[in-house]
Amino acid sequence: MKKIFGRPRSLKPTPTHYCPGCGHSIVHRLVAEVIDEMDMRGTSIGVPPAGCAVLAYFYFDIDMIEAPHGRGPALATGVKRVLPNHLVFSYQGDGDLAAIGTAESFHAANRGENITIIFINNAVYGMTGGQMAPTTILGQKTTTSPPGRTPLLDGYPVQMSEILAQLRGAAYIERCTVNSPPAVMKTKRAIRKAFQYQMDKRGFSMVEVLSPCPTNWKMSAVDACKWIDEVMTKEFPLGVLKDIGAKEAGKEKKS
Amino acid sequence: MQGNCVIGEAAIRAGCRFYAGYPITPQNELTEYMAEHLRKTDGGVFIQSESEIAAINMIAGASAAGARSMTSSSSPGISLKQEGISSMAACELPGVIVNMMRGGPGLGNIRPSQGDYFQATRGGGHGDYRTIVLAPATGQELADLTMDAFDLADKYRTPVMILADGMMGQMMEPVVFRKPKPRQYPECYVLKGAGNGKSKFIRGLILDAIEMEEHNWKLARKYNLISQKETRCEIHEAKDAEMVIVAYGTAARVAKGAIRRLRSMGLKVGLFRPISLWPFPTRELRELSEHIKHFIVFEMSTGQMLDDVRLALQGFANIDFFGRPGGVVPTPAELSNVVSRRYPQKDAYVDRFLRFKVVEGPFGP
Ligand SMILES: Cc1ncc(C[n+]2csc(CCOP(=O)(O)OP(=O)(O)O)c2C)c(N)n1
Ligand code: SF4
Numbered sequence: 001m002k003k004i005f006g007r008p009r010s011l012k013p014t015p016t017h018y019c020p021g022c023g024h025s026i027v028h029r030l031v032a033e034v035i036d037e038m039d040m041r042g043t044s045i046g047v048p049p050a051g052c053a054v055l056a057y058f059y060f061d062i063d064m065i066e067a068p069h070g071r072g073p074a075l076a077t078g079v080k081r082v083l084p085n086h087l088v089f090s091y092q093g094d095g096d097l098a099a100i101g102t103a104e105s106f107h108a109a110n111r112g113e114n115i116t117i118i119f120i121n122n123a124v125y126g127m128t129g130g131q132m133a134p135t136t137i138l139g140q141k142t143t144t145s146p147p148g149r150t151p152l153l154d155g156y157p158v159q160m161s162e163i164l165a166q167l168r169g170a171a172y173i174e175r176c177t178v179n180s181p182p183a184v185m186k187t188k189r190a191i192r193k194a195f196q197y198q199m200d201k202r203g204f205s206m207v208e209v210l211s212p213c214p215t216n217w218k219m220s221a222v223d224a225c226k227w228i229d230e231v232m233t234k235e236f237p238l239g240v241l242k243d244i245g246a247k248e249a250g251k252e253k254k255s
Numbered sequence: 256m257q258g259n260c261v262i263g264e265a266a267i268r269a270g271c272r273f274y275a276g277y278p279i280t281p282q283n284e285l286t287e288y289m290a291e292h293l294r295k296t297d298g299g300v301f302i303q304s305e306s307e308i309a310a311i312n313m314i315a316g317a318s319a320a321g322a323r324s325m326t327s328s329s330s331p332g333i334s335l336k337q338e339g340i341s342s343m344a345a346c347e348l349p350g351v352i353v354n355m356m357r358g359g360p361g362l363g364n365i366r367p368s369q370g371d372y373f374q375a376t377r378g379g380g381h382g383d384y385r386t387i388v389l390a391p392a393t394g395q396e397l398a399d400l401t402m403d404a405f406d407l408a409d410k411y412r413t414p415v416m417i418l419a420d421g422m423m424g425q426m427m428e429p430v431v432f433r434k435p436k437p438r439q440y441p442e443c444y445v446l447k448g449a450g451n452g453k454s455k456f457i458r459g460l461i462l463d464a465i466e467m468e469e470h471n472w473k474l475a476r477k478y479n480l481i482s483q484k485e486t487r488c489e490i491h492e493a494k495d496a497e498m499v500i501v502a503y504g505t506a507a508r509v510a511k512g513a514i515r516r517l518r519s520m521g522l523k524v525g526l527f528r529p530i531s532l533w534p535f536p537t538r539e540l541r542e543l544s545e546h547i548k549h550f551i552v553f554e555m556s557t558g559q560m561l562d563d564v565r566l567a568l569q570g571f572a573n574i575d576f577f578g579r580p581g582g583v584v585p586t587p588a589e590l591s592n593v594v595s596r597r598y599p600q601k602d603a604y605v606d607r608f609l610r611f612k613v614v615e616g617p618f619g620p
Pocket of ligand 1: 050051052053069092093094095096097120122124125126127128133
């Protein structure tokens with residue numbers, strides 16, 4: 001009998017600790033599937049963050065090294081420069097990437113570091129119990145913005161993909177989500193493209209995933225998926241923010 | 256060769272193939288040396304990082320991927336590296352960190368100082384760990400100890416710090432680079448991708464308390480082994496000494512000059528110079544106290560190594576202290592004045608002013 005669906009080889013056969021309806025587990029699977037499809041399980045190194053995904057090394061069946069909170073891109077840089085032909089990615093939440101680790105992600109992108117960041121934007125600090133994140137939406141209630149995020153006191157949601165896309169070292173940046181089957185497929189294609197760019201040594205790549213956190217949003221999983229469409233994507237529009245490949249292809253066409 | 260460059264050259268010869276650093280005086284020449292020379296080696300990577308925090312994490316990644324790795328900085332930058340040093344100790348990753356100390360706390364100044372002794376020898380970052388700390392006092396030692404640092408880091412899979420100061424970094428002395436030992440580091444600890452086999456991971460997070468406790472005890476046993484095996488010190492002019500100066504690094508150089516003057520005055524003064532600051536050579540110092548009962552600790556700080564000397568000698572000998580913090584490097588003349596005044600007196604009727612000339616120091620005789 002032909003097997004048409006199974007667990008990716010790059011995922012361990014263990015249940016995860018993620019809440020029901022959480023985007024992390026979906027993205028884990030997508031990353032693992034892409035690694036399998038690219039036949040890179042043996043030559044991939046992942047860098048999990050401090051955040052809900054801190055135990056990712058229990059789930060991925062590839063070599064991994066934990067980074068201190070926010071330092072993933074620096075650690076991945078060290079790994080990648082020593083193993084330039086390996087697939088190296090760091091996996092980070094929004095607090096990790098856009099608050100404490102802003103400098104590390106910004107400069108990894110600016111150096112055109114040949115790594116990929118899988119950026120899980122769930123608009124809160126998941127692991128520590130739902131505090132305000134740099135990506136928290138205006139008006140969104142969190143444990144540290146009880147009346148809702150107010151620009152005067154709390155500043156504005158940070159759009160990291162737009163910011164990093166401006167840097168010349170960034171080769172590919174796309175914002176996706178995983179709140180519906182088509183969105184999941186699209187995210188997978190983005191991850192595949194990012195990894196492919198990395199293997200082609202084209203520079204820094206990042207896939208931002210708007211990811212449901214029903215637990216800290218205090219919603220059902222279904223409502224969380226709706227909230228992404230109705231609220232989150234207004235602040236964080238989906239789409240490709242940078243693709244030097246497309247630009248090069250466009251140039252070719254013109255000439 | 257200039258001190259900072261000696262470290263760079265010794266590191267490259269020892270097989271260092273990854274360096275990341277952020278500019279800070281007084282160690283910039285080391286970063287610049289690596290920028291120029293490391294990139295010329297086969298596979299050598301130099302990165303000017305965005306911060307000291309990034310630098311230490313880069314070397315952690317490079318070390319995990321199997322490269323001999325180094326970073327360097329000076330006091331304020333070393334404070335920023337503590338998160339990463341703690342993490343490397345937890346993950347048992349080898350790496351070499353150079354601290355060319357300057358005056359502090361805070362931004363302080365860029366003058367040579369020894370105010371980071373506590374930070375270096377007590378681990379420095381959070382958690383129950385230690386870092387091997389080596390304190391060179393000559394150009395030759397800068398070369399030798401840098402090579403040793405890489406070997407020790409590999410042997411014990413732990414970060415090793417070279418603790419020197421701006422003076423050591425700037426001074427010029429001739430050095431001979433010895434042939435480095437071939438690297439012995441078990442492949443099983445290196446992340447290379449899982450290949451066709453089992454995947455592995457490196458982590459410091461251990462949520463289960465019992466498991467974490469076991470990890471702490473495992474590290475503690477390693478630190479005990481290091482304490483037993485890796486203490487280093489130099490004992491100088493101590494055979495007939497009535498009094499011994501305890502000093503390391505630049506302070507020990509000053510002390511040697513002072514001892515020459517003191518001996519020419521007829522005062523029997525020697526030197527005990529810890530080379531490994533952690534592990535501190537407690538046993539060796541205690542042995543010395545079997546026949547010497549007067550010690551004076553001399554540091555370019557308000558008294559930090561003093562604590563370790565007290566732990567070694569309290570109840571066995573008299574312990575005196577002289578310190579100049581803030582980036583002041585006292586001259587041998589000043590130190591010899593201080594020591595001569597505190598030199599133990601055996602005979603109530605001796606007037607030492609008649610026996611030798613008191614040398615003027617910056618604060619008068
Ligand atoms: C230096 C440091 N500061 C704070 C923490 C505590 N901490 C752990 S995870 C986290 C935030 C995680 O939020 P995010 O990055 O958005 O990831 P998520 O959990 O939402 O996936 C914080 C603040 C830490 N581990 N280290
Ligand atoms: S707290 Fe949120 S991000 Fe964390 S596992 Fe639960 S749903 Fe996912």
